[in-house]
Amino acid sequence: MDLSLITFVQILVAVIAIICLMVANAVVMVYVERKVAGFIQRRPGPYEVGPWGTIQAICDSMKLLAKQIFVPANVDLVLFFLAPVLAFFPVLLLFLPIPFGPYLTPWKTPDGLVLILAFAGFGVLSNLLAGWASNNKYGVLGAARAVSQSIAYEIPLMLALMAVVFQAGSLNLSVIVEKQGWVPWEWNIVTQPLAFFIYLICLVAETNRAPFDLPEAESELTAGFHTEYSGMGFALFFLSEYANMLLVSFICATFFLGGYKGPIIDGFWWTIIKAYAVMVFIVWIRWTFPRVRFDQLLNINWKWLLPLGLLNLWITAIIIKVVN
Amino acid sequence: MRMDKEVVNPIIDTILGSITSGLNSLQASMEPYLPELSWVAYLAFAIYVLIILAGGFMSILCRNLVRAMMGLVLTFLGVAGMYLLLASPFLAFMQLLIYVGAVCVLIFFAIMLTRNVSDGEEAHWPTLGALGYGLLALLAPLGVIGPLIIMHAGKIPVQVPVENPTGELGEGLLSDYVLPFELISIILLVAMAGAVYLAFRGFGPEKSKRHSK
Structure with missing residues (x-):
């Protein structure tokens, strides 16, 4: 690693841009989520505040900022406030190795995927801390669910991504995009359909969203691990949830959908269009499927996704060996 | 229809190049400080x-x-x-x-x-024997590593570490260090089998059958 001014400025600018992206994304996605939910359930969704309800999300975030930060009795204060911070800040680092455009890669590290997987672990840790520190049995139950779920689903997720890594021969996300063509049949989704399918399921589970939103299942656990958080604490969890969604969508676009490559002219607009298509798909899933039971959730993972992922990796390795 | 890279790249290259050279000259001017x-x-x-x-x-x-x-x-x-x-x-x-x-x-x-x-309300001060064992556990690695450090102090030249590409690490694990690598996986397998055994020992034959369903 060289300590040059250029790298420093590059990463600084990138981090600031990523923070703006995260906040803007949360505001946009709240509106999209409520509107899509409305269309799916045949109701208008938000429509009172501003034209077509577009200012609703901004009003909601203003309300969150102004809310009282309520601290329940007998909580571990340090850990209680550490948890939302730990949920929010590592997510910033996760966006660094993603190639948004041919020139727009914040940090071209050869171990990009490992960096993403390494810092993703902090998200689980923050959920655990939040559930444990808030001294609430629903919180603890939600945290226990969060950990068994995300540890389980991390494995098939890695296996699915590893198949693509085998194919590209690199952990560098820019190289993985470069190995794909600009037309849809040259994308990895064609060569790795099973990996794409496994990744899609794991992506929903890793971001704790319905139908796998057991850590915060409202009907059973009020709000799971963030039951006791209000005001900015809750807002940080909320931001990091949407940022995680954005991140897995960007990874999906990079690994399977050709990244920044597309017709007419390559550029970051293709990455963003593809990532938001995946996001809308995630929202669509949420409002279409009912929540699974916890044993079903773990059975899907250990009895189906994990063997399928291993099989896929094995077949990929054999084909690569034969072709080369 | 698709625009060639040759049309777009030079424009962006010139913009990026000017920024890079500007930052480089700034760094060069700051170098003495x-x-x-x-x-x-x-x-x-x-x-x-x-x-x-x-x-x-x-x-x-x-x-x-x-x-x-x-x-x-x-x-x-x-x-x-x-x-x-x-x-x-x-x-x-x-x-x-x-x-x-x-x-x-x-x-x-x-x-x-x-x-x-x-919350640690069951914690208590360790007994003298436990303290002794703890001291022994501290001294044992020190006894092994300490002489090595003293023997080699100042002899190994301090050099800037070289960054190895990840591919070389993988090749090393599957060629020169294949035996330790496989041994580690055997240890992990034994640990896993032990954990499964411990977890299932608590169930009787009927209970374990019901559990496996």
Whole structure:
């Protein structure tokens, strides 16, 4: 690693841009989520505040900022406030190795995927801390669910991504995009359909969203691990949830959908269009499927996704060996 | 229809090139005022050592189990920083992935599954015998490593570490170091079998049959 001014400025600018992206994304996605939910359930969704309800999300975030930060009795204060911070800040680092455009890669590290997987672990840790520190049995139950779920689903997720890594021969996300063509049949989704399918399921589970939103299942656990958080604490969890969604969508676009490559002219607009298509798909899933039971959730993972992922990796390795 | 790269790239290249050269000249003009690179490395080393020590003390002195575990996380972060300083980012990220993302989370899980007595009110001072054993455990590695350090002190030239590409690490694991690599996996397999055995010993034949359904 060289300590040059250029790298420093590059990463600084990138981090600031990523923070703006995260906040803007949360505001946009709240509106999209409520509107899509409305269309799916045949109701208008938000429509009172501003034209077509577009200012609703901004009003909601203003309300969150102004809310009282309520601290329940007998909580571990340090850990209680550490948890939302730990949920929010590592997510910033996760966006660094993603190639948004041919020139727009914040940090071209050869171990990009490992960096993403390494810092993703902090998200689980923050959920655990939040559930444990808030001294609430629903919180603890939600945290226990969060950990068994995300540890389980991390494995098939890695296996699915590893198949693509085998194919590209690199952990560098820019190289993985470069190995794909600009037309849809040259994308990895064609060569790795099973990996794409496994990744899609794991992506929903890793971001704790319905139908796998057991850590915060409202009907059973009020709000799971963030039951006791209000005001900015809750807002940080909320931001990091949407940022995680954005991140897995960007990874999906990079690994399977050709990244920044597309017709007419390559550029970051293709990455963003593809990532938001995946996001809308995630929202669509949420409002279409009912929540699974916890044993079903773990059975899907250990009895189906994990063997399928291993099989896929094995077949990929054999084909690569034969072709080369 | 698709625009060729040749049309767009030169424009962006000139813009990026001017920014890069401007920053480079700025850095060149600042060069006399900047500290030497070795001093930056020493400073980073000191910070990481402080983080590791603080985390270690936190993890043994805190009575609350979860806070002690946060100390452990801090230590692992410091160790990952040391790996970065040794120019091996792959190892640093793996350290975070395995120790923070998996080991610590599992320890936390175990804490939460036990009864809620993690405030340490059952803690007491260790007996003299236990203290003796602890001292022995501290001295044993010191006795092995200490003479080595004294023998080789000042003999090994300090050099800037070289960054190895990850591919070479993988090739090394599957060629020169294939035996240790496989042995480690056997150890893990034995540990896993042991854990499964321990978990199922509690069930009778009927209960275990019902459980397996």
